[in-house]
Amino acid sequence: MKYKIFTYGCQMNIHDSEVIAGVLEKAGYEPSETLKDTDVVVLNTCCIRENAERKVYGRIAQLKYFKQRNPNFTIAISGCMVQQPHVVEYISKKLPYVDILFSIKNVNKLPELIEECRRIDSITAALAGNSDLAENLEVKHTSSIKAWVPITYGCNNYCTYCVVPYVRGREVSRLPEDILREVKTLADEGFMEINLLGQNVNSYGKNLDKPFDFPELLRKINEIEGIERIRFITSHPKDLSDELVLAMKECEKVCEHIHLPVQSGSSRILKKMNRHYSREHYIELVNKLKDAIPNISITTDIIVGFPGETEEDFLDTLDLVKTIEFDSAFTFIYSKRIGTPAAQMEDQIDDEIKKERLKRLMELQDSITKRKNNELVGTVQEVLVEGESKNDAQKLSGRTRTNKLVNFVGPKELIGHLADVKITESHTWCLIGEAVN
Numbered sequence: 254m255k256y257k258i259f260t261y262g263c264q265m266n267i268h269d270s271e272v273i274a275g276v277l278e279k280a281g282y283e284p285s286e287t288l289k290d291t292d293v294v295v296l297n298t299c300c301i302r303e304n305a306e307r308k309v310y311g312r313i314a315q316l317k318y319f320k321q322r323n324p325n326f327t328i329a330i331s332g333c334m335v336q337q338p339h340v341v342e343y344i345s346k347k348l349p350y351v352d353i354l355f356s357i358k359n360v361n362k363l364p365e366l367i368e369e370c371r372r373i374d375s376i377t378a379a380l381a382g383n384s385d386l387a388e389n390l391e392v393k394h395t396s397s398i399k400a401w402v403p404i405t406y407g408c409n410n411y412c413t414y415c416v417v418p419y420v421r422g423r424e425v426s427r428l429p430e431d432i433l434r435e436v437k438t439l440a441d442e443g444f445m446e447i448n449l450l451g452q453n454v455n456s457y458g459k460n461l462d463k464p465f466d467f468p469e470l471l472r473k474i475n476e477i478e479g480i481e482r483i484r485f486i487t488s489h490p491k492d493l494s495d496e497l498v499l500a501m502k503e504c505e506k507v508c509e510h511i512h513l514p515v516q517s518g519s520s521r522i523l524k525k526m527n528r529h530y531s532r533e534h535y536i537e538l539v540n541k542l543k544d545a546i547p548n549i550s551i552t553t554d555i556i557v558g559f560p561g562e563t564e565e566d567f568l569d570t571l572d573l574v575k576t577i578e579f580d581s582a583f584t585f586i587y588s589k590r591i592g593t594p595a596a597q598m599e600d601q602i603d604d605e606i607k608k609e610r611l612k613r614l615m616e617l618q619d620s621i622t623k624r625k626n627n628e629l630v631g632t633v634q635e636v637l638v639e640g641e642s643k644n645d646a647q648k649l650s651g652r653t654r655t656n657k658l659v660n661f662v663g664p665k666e667l668i669g670h671l672a673d674v675k676i677t678e679s680h681t682w683c684l685i686g687e688a689v690n
């Protein structure tokens with residue numbers, strides 16, 4: 254039996270798909286090359302933006318063709334989309350050829366669900382997740398060099414535009430001993446980089462019986478032999494403590510990069526977003542980070558066209574981008590999500606205005622990214638070499654400690670090692686270089 258997984262959305266979903274693959278392979282499934290030779294397709298979905306949902310529906314429509322030709326072809330859907338009742342209802346009514354909808358918390362039952370799918374009365378039967386977080390599941394890592402390790406699940410923040418707390422549930426932290434055991438095993442298996450994952454890693458530990466916070470977790474992981482680099486994503490500014498800044502500065506394995514979503518440069522809009530920090534507070538945090546770690550790279554997420562955003566609010570965002578000089582930014586047009594408070598707000602922004610603001614923001618950020626990347630030309634950077642470059646088989650590819658992608662000329666033996674790379678050229682999305690050791 255062969256399987257194929259399509260993954261949409263964030264790093265958490267990418268990791269969840271590694272677990273889905275691990276569970277299926279343990280049950281004897283093998284990955285397939287093409288849809289034609291596939292028995293089970295799993296769509297691991299995202300609902301953060303309308304566009305993500307649209308892509309999933311497009312894929313489901315394509316799968317109908319394979320289902321019609323092979324009734325044993327099984328379509329299973331998991332991820333955030335199927336945690337929304339209106340989506341479940343829509344799929345049940347309009348897309349009856351979908352076989353299984355399952356909560357990622359039930360991933361360990363997937364092989365038996367596939368076996369039984371024709372006998373399950375309701376295709377939503379596997380959606381009710383047990384509240385226990387599965388530990389010790391098989392994971393099929395997509396890389397043998399860097400690994401994703403979830404430390405929290407869910408979110409308690411209820412930003413007014415965001416659907417995540419409704420679909421992923423309340424925040425739960427994994428036990429530190431489970432995380433540390435997993436990282437130790439990964440180090441023993443040869444993984445060099447650990448990426449700690451959570452919707453808000455900075456609030457790690459708040460619900461644990463025994464106090465244990467995120468800076469402490471970083472310090473413990475920093476002691477694990479074999480791990481060369483530690484990264485984490487995502488950080489909420491409201492929970493970024495002085496202790497965390499100190500831990501980042503003092504732990505030599507913690508990379509000089511933070512992804513710190515600001516979302517807007519207007520304090521008024523941040524309040525409407527329920528973000529619990531102001532523009533001034535955000536700037537203060539960035540200054541603390543830059544003082545403690547002078548070469549830190551700072552990346553962010555920004556939404557344009559949030560309900561009620563005036564031209565003045567938007568100019569505040571542009572001004573903040575100029576002030577902070579982010580290394581790069583993921584920029585988005587605000588997208589209405591059913592069930593969120595922002596979707597009910599009356600002062601929705603016209604699509605044309607949103608598009609025009611996004612264009613201005615991207616132009617500004619691209620010019621800053623280009624300039625900052627250009628400053629690295631002529632320097633030597635430590636790169637963790639991950640493999641061959643996707644776009645140029647003659648080159649290797651990896652990332653600097655500051656999380657910049659570098660494609661460079663060097664011997665293949667460097668794959669899986671740290672290499673010194675001289676930067677010779679810069680682009681907006683990557684740096685070009687040559688190995689010097």
Ligand code: SF4
Nearest residue numbers: 408410411412415417
């Ligand atoms: S912190 Fe806000 S934006 Fe991030 S997942 Fe939680 S609710 Fe969504």
